[in-house]
Amino acid sequence: MLIIPAIDLREGKCVRLVEGRLDRETVYSDDPVAVARLWEEQGARWLHVVDLDGAFSGSPKNLDMISNILMAVRIPVQIGGGIRDMAVIEELKGLGVARVILGTAAIINPSLVAEACRFFGESVVVGIDARNGKVAIEGWGVTAEKNTLELAAEMNSLGVKRVVFTDIWRDGTLKGPNLAAIEEVARATGMKIIASGGISTAADLFALKALEPLGVEAVIMGKSLYAGTVTMREALAIARGEMGEQVC
Structure with missing residues (x-):
């Protein structure tokens, strides 16, 4: 299982939101590039970067910062936030982005996902x-009529092999991941799952590690790392199976 630190960009800063709400924002750093380097130095093998301004506006707003992060680290980076047409996907891939994450587009333009x-x-x-x-x-400002399993099944039929699953009510709260929902999506689709939202303790990581045989291949960690409720060293050891649950 991979541990993927999150860097959420808003107005060029590294921030975290609670439940996706702009009125519940914490700024962790004015230098996201330094944060990216830090996670790489601590052993991260991937980075998860979200352009929050892009997510809210519908088009990327932090491309310069994203480019700077890509140039500063050697590990692969996945990007989400405001990616809603092929031109943007091609631009990001041209910059060296390893994975692009489509969210809104999956609902409003599934043909783009297929293409x-x-x-x-x-x-x-x-x-x-x-x-x-x-x-x-x-x-996260609009709730669609489609449920999560319907969307997952549709995306699977279009050729998507991997999803990032986030429970919004857990995101940034340190209340623990929605294990039941994550397991449900994994069992129903057989897709590769990157779990996100609510991770707080070592116990949460052990619980997600137990779902690895179902396809949970990675965990995105944000506030827990920034707040220090779990260290990167501890998270990586659990993900590699080097720590027994009783140790923690």
């Missing part, structure tokens, strides 16, 4: 952001 999968294969990931079982889009 992107044809051209870029597993470099295309779909973000399924859940609120009470329904899919939230447009920076």
